[in-house]
């Protein structure tokens with residue numbers, strides 16, 4: 001009855017998406033790459049394809065291992081070859097021992113005749129054990145290095161791609177799936193060593209069997225084949241399921257993190273969101289469990305079937321041995337050695353198939369990493385290009401158009417403007433009018449699809465982008481609150497410079513963050529992350545003073561402040577605008593994005609954006625003098641709220 005249920009569960013299709021997933025995320029979260037990867041996994045996990053792909057897989061792993069630690073790799077290789085030779089020698093010596101034991105003569109004579117071979121076999125067993133431990137030690141040295149190398153490869157690429165790649169959903173998924181690649185590369189080392197060991201042992205056993213009786217060789221293969229098929233089948237289902245459920249797992253983790261995170265702590269309690277999310281988590285986790293159960297049932301059945309077939313083949317082999325023995329074509333000593341060789345060989349063949357299969361399964365993840373590497377290289381911020389002038393006399397937007405990939409409407413449409421060096425320029429406009437997008441193009445983070453952005457005479461399309469970034473300091477609405485010390489949070493504005501407490505303190509004094517340095521428990525060395533012991537938390541406004549100190553520390557030619565004062569109290573806000581504007585006195589160009597009309601009225605030029613178009617430009621006075629200007633309307637609306645009028 002139970003078995004029937006198991007059978008039914010094992011062969012049914014994947015559980016449907018949970019109701020909670022629909023409710024929270026608007027539908028089934030599935031790995032988009034899924035179809036391609038799924039089909040590809042099916043093709044690639046066919047036994048013959050797996051065997052054919054073996055040399056390539058091993059080659060790739062060995063290259064990575066050589067790059068990580070060539071000496072350790074050599075040690076592993078030699079130790080494994082040595083073990084293979086020792087095992088073959090061991091089998092042949094066993095044959096000699098058996099021959100001596102089954103020969104005619106007294107027991108003492110037979111034992112004496114068997115003794116030299118017995119001693120040699122013992123020595124070989126010791127050699128084998130020493131080589132195995134050497135191999136284990138070298139593999140242990142190699143594995144973490146390979147994982148580190150692969151992780152660094154992954155992170156370096158991730159940090160070097162264009163911003164639009166990071167915002168592109170398909171690329172992000174590749175980024176997510178490739179994260180398993182480094183651990184998989186590490187696992188491949190162990191599997192490679194295991195497979196190598198298996199090959200040498202089989203060669204030894206097969207050699208001995210061929211000498212004894214060639215008929216036994218195909219029977220050896222017959223014992224191992226069903227187990228190999230079973231292992232492949234299980235791996236195929238596991239990989240397909242993992243790829244298909246990757247987003248569901250991530251979403252369930254996200255929901256559970258939301259219950260415990262500090263940011264959501266208030267709403268979780270006051271709005272009782274905790275209970276709601278917990279129920280959704282339960283629902284999603286149950287769906288995942290159903291999928292896990294389905295996989296486990298399938299695996300149990302497959303392995304049972306494989307074991308039965310393999311057992312039948314083993315019976316056949318021993319029957320063949322019996323026939324050879326009875327018909328006198330093999331003596332008892334040879335039959336004993338053959339039985340031993342069949343056992344060793346079939347165990348090694350099964351292990352080899354499992355290792356090849358592990359190699360293959362892990363290689364699918366390593367290939368995700370390779371695919372990511374290729375995609376990331378294609379989308380990398382190009383190196384080289386024309387150097388940009390340190391203080392360009394102007395930055396020009398010529399008829400610039402930009403549209404985000406998943407949007408119909410352009411975020412910027414035919415924008416032309418000039419920003420003079422050393423001036424203070426403000427960008428205003430309703431939410432979604434394109435201010436932040438314009439700023440990203442200005443900083444070289446996005447490239448226009450139409451028109452040009454020029455730094456002096458240099459088109460940003462041809463400029464050395466890293467050089468452009470060197471000249472820019474950005475403080476945006478969601479600036480990073482690094483979970484590091486106060487000192488590092490300021491110094492990270494220019495991370496390559498050596499520590500300079502004086503410079504950090506000057507930057508802090510500029511923004512008012514020096515008060516934090518004086519009052520926090522460990523001064524500038526206070527960790528600004530509550531999740532760690534001794535960590536402190538800052539208020540939103542205090543964080544903004546840290547952000548501004550970072551902006552100052554960077555000492556860039558072009559300073560961009562996107563909503564820099566939203567969390568500041570009125571006094572701090574006025575002071576903050578004054579300070580940012582004062583940066584232009586040092587010859588820096590300042591671009592300010594803000595909804596606080598009072599704060600930007602002293603800008604040299606104010607640009608007003610509306611639905612991606614530049615609709616007005618001028619000084620505060622000029623724009624206020626135009627009776628029907630959008631700027632005037634926005635300004636008066638805000639002024640009215642304070643009852644101040646113009």
Ligand SMILES: Nc1ncnc2c1ncn2[C@@H]1O[C@H](COP(=O)(O)OP(=O)(O)OP(=O)(O)O)[C@@H](O)[C@H]1O
Nearest residue numbers: 167404407411429430431432433434435436437438
């Ligand atoms: N990463 C993105 N992917 C897709 N669309 C985006 C992205 N960022 C912005 N947009 C869209 O581009 C348009 C302009 O957005 P942008 O952020 O530049 O406006 P904004 O003027 O800075 O708005 P706000 O005042 O609300 O910050 C909006 O319609 C927005 O939804």
